[in-house]
Amino acid sequence: MEKQRQSGILLHISSLPGDYGIGDFGKEAYNFIDFLERTNQKNWQVLPLGITSYGDSPYQSFSAFAGNPYFIDLEEFIDRGYITLEEIKKYNLGNNPKEVNYGLLYKNKLEILRLVYNSAKDNIYNELNKFYLENKWWLREFGLFMALKGYHDNRSWFYWDKKYRKIDSDEVKKFEKDNEDSIYFWIFTQYFFDKQWKNLKKYANKKEINIIGDLPIYVSEDSADVWSNPQLFNLDDNLIPKTVSGCPPDAFAAKGQLWGNPIYDWEAMEKDNYKWWIERFAHSFKLFDVVRIDHFRGFESYWEVKYGSKDAVNGRWTKGPGMKLFDTLKSELGDLNIIAEDLGFLTKDVEKLLKDSGFPGMKVLQFAFDPREESDYLPHNYNKNSVVYTGTHDNSTVIGWMNLVDDKTREYATKYLKLDSHEGSNWGFIRGAWSSNSYLALTTMQDILGLDDKSRMNIPSTIGGNWIWRMEKTDINDELITRLRDITNTYRR
Numbered sequence: 001m002e003k004q005r006q007s008g009i010l011l012h013i014s015s016l017p018g019d020y021g022i023g024d025f026g027k028e029a030y031n032f033i034d035f036l037e038r039t040n041q042k043n044w045q046v047l048p049l050g051i052t053s054y055g056d057s058p059y060q061s062f063s064a065f066a067g068n069p070y071f072i073d074l075e076e077f078i079d080r081g082y083i084t085l086e087e088i089k090k091y092n093l094g095n096n097p098k099e100v101n102y103g104l105l106y107k108n109k110l111e112i113l114r115l116v117y118n119s120a121k122d123n124i125y126n127e128l129n130k131f132y133l134e135n136k137w138w139l140r141e142f143g144l145f146m147a148l149k150g151y152h153d154n155r156s157w158f159y160w161d162k163k164y165r166k167i168d169s170d171e172v173k174k175f176e177k178d179n180e181d182s183i184y185f186w187i188f189t190q191y192f193f194d195k196q197w198k199n200l201k202k203y204a205n206k207k208e209i210n211i212i213g214d215l216p217i218y219v220s221e222d223s224a225d226v227w228s229n230p231q232l233f234n235l236d237d238n239l240i241p242k243t244v245s246g247c248p249p250d251a252f253a254a255k256g257q258l259w260g261n262p263i264y265d266w267e268a269m270e271k272d273n274y275k276w277w278i279e280r281f282a283h284s285f286k287l288f289d290v291v292r293i294d295h296f297r298g299f300e301s302y303w304e305v306k307y308g309s310k311d312a313v314n315g316r317w318t319k320g321p322g323m324k325l326f327d328t329l330k331s332e333l334g335d336l337n338i339i340a341e342d343l344g345f346l347t348k349d350v351e352k353l354l355k356d357s358g359f360p361g362m363k364v365l366q367f368a369f370d371p372r373e374e375s376d377y378l379p380h381n382y383n384k385n386s387v388v389y390t391g392t393h394d395n396s397t398v399i400g401w402m403n404l405v406d407d408k409t410r411e412y413a414t415k416y417l418k419l420d421s422h423e424g425s426n427w428g429f430i431r432g433a434w435s436s437n438s439y440l441a442l443t444t445m446q447d448i449l450g451l452d453d454k455s456r457m458n459i460p461s462t463i464g465g466n467w468i469w470r471m472e473k474t475d476i477n478d479e480l481i482t483r484l485r486d487i488t489n490t491y492r493r
């Protein structure tokens with residue numbers, strides 16, 4: 001079936017406005033869906049919704065299945081009488097409406113949720129238990145992992161007492177029996193995350209708006225996934241990774257990018273008929289209508305470096321599962337609405353994998369304007385089965401990009417897109433994406449607002465100051481709505 005021409009906005013949940021330190025599933029999320037409807041957008045793309053760990057990156061999570069408790073709307077608990085606004089106000093969740101303070105959230109929002117849990121648990125135990133039994137296949141491992149993590153002062157499971165490092169040990173089984181309450185707190189967070197998110201998604205779908213999710217290729221080394229399934233990862237006898245993930249040196253990073261995630265044991269996964277991946281994709285498509293696979297090229301070949309390396313320079317390319325994985329997914333789950341993040345160094349084999357999969361690849365306008373040569377990222381080269389972005393969460397904003405590039409690149413972009421000061425570079429880039437042949441065009445909320453790099457979401461290979469940007473309640477107005485709706489209607493999206 002041919003994909004319909006459409007457009008949408010990339011805005012992570014954390015970046016929504018609101019009164020509790022971070023964007024959440026409350027009224028401002030519903031207001032944003034109303035804004036999408038009024039501007040004729042058919043898609044809302046979010047970043048991974050997983051529970052974040054060190055560095056606050058949504059791409060480094062304690063679980064491939066669990067949701068981030070920071071996104072739970074506290075207003076529901078006030079309405080239910082489990083906590084009062086006055087009690088919440090005793091906890092500092094951050095006073096800057098333009099930025100997220102993850103340190104305060106870690107300390108105080110989780111404490112607020114514990115208060116709610118203690119207040120509500122007797123009333124909702126049956127609801128929680130029903131949810132637990134329905135999701136026990138992943139929720140048991142997650143709840144147990146997080147409770148054990150708390151018991152070990154939140155250290156990585158690599159540094160736990162040896163007797164707790166194996167999920168099937170007698171000590172872990174005894175801990176599970178003796179610590180039901182601390183485990184059920186984490187079940188409580190997942191119950192309300194799941195309930196509130198699915199209600200929000202239902203609201204979006206009712207307005208014919210798709211939610212595009214994001215699936216990181218890797219999981220964090222400090223995760224329930226690695227702890228509970230060590231046989232699926234390339235670990236040594238002491239459960240330490242032999243090699244970890246990254247990207248080789250390129251024009252953007254002289255020493256490459258050292259991500260540090262454990263590498264999958266693809267042979268073991270194939271013998272198991274990719275069961276873990278089938279479960280992961282099935283779970284993702286309960287949360288999202290469309291799934292963007294991050295670092296798609298890693299399924300063809302991935303860069304791995306020795307564990308303990310200081311950078312990603314000395315690594316090697318190793319073959320991934322290729323179409324064997326995607327053929328199995330299709331056999332088990334049917335046709336899946338997937339976007340492949342195919343950015344970076346692409347070989348003929350990667351291009352063949354993308355073609356064989358049938359998934360649309362990505363085009364990023366900011367990559368297009370090298371005045372010296374032709375580029376696949378120039379709009380006149382797009383095929384219909386592609387998704388164009390003005391920029392992604394890992395890029396500068398359009399305004400930031402225009403300020404950073406050399407004069408010749410800026411001049412070529414200006415000439416190609418016919419940019420002018422009256423329209424603004426950000427709207428010129430949006431016009432370039434919306435007018436292209438790609439079936440789906442997406443831009444960031446920062447580009448719609450015309451913000452510079454002070455509002456950039458992430459600078460790859462850096463820690464600190466990332467993932468913190470938030471929009472304000474007053475950012476959306478009638479003029480903005482009219483402008484976005486008009487450009488969307490003009491280019492028949």
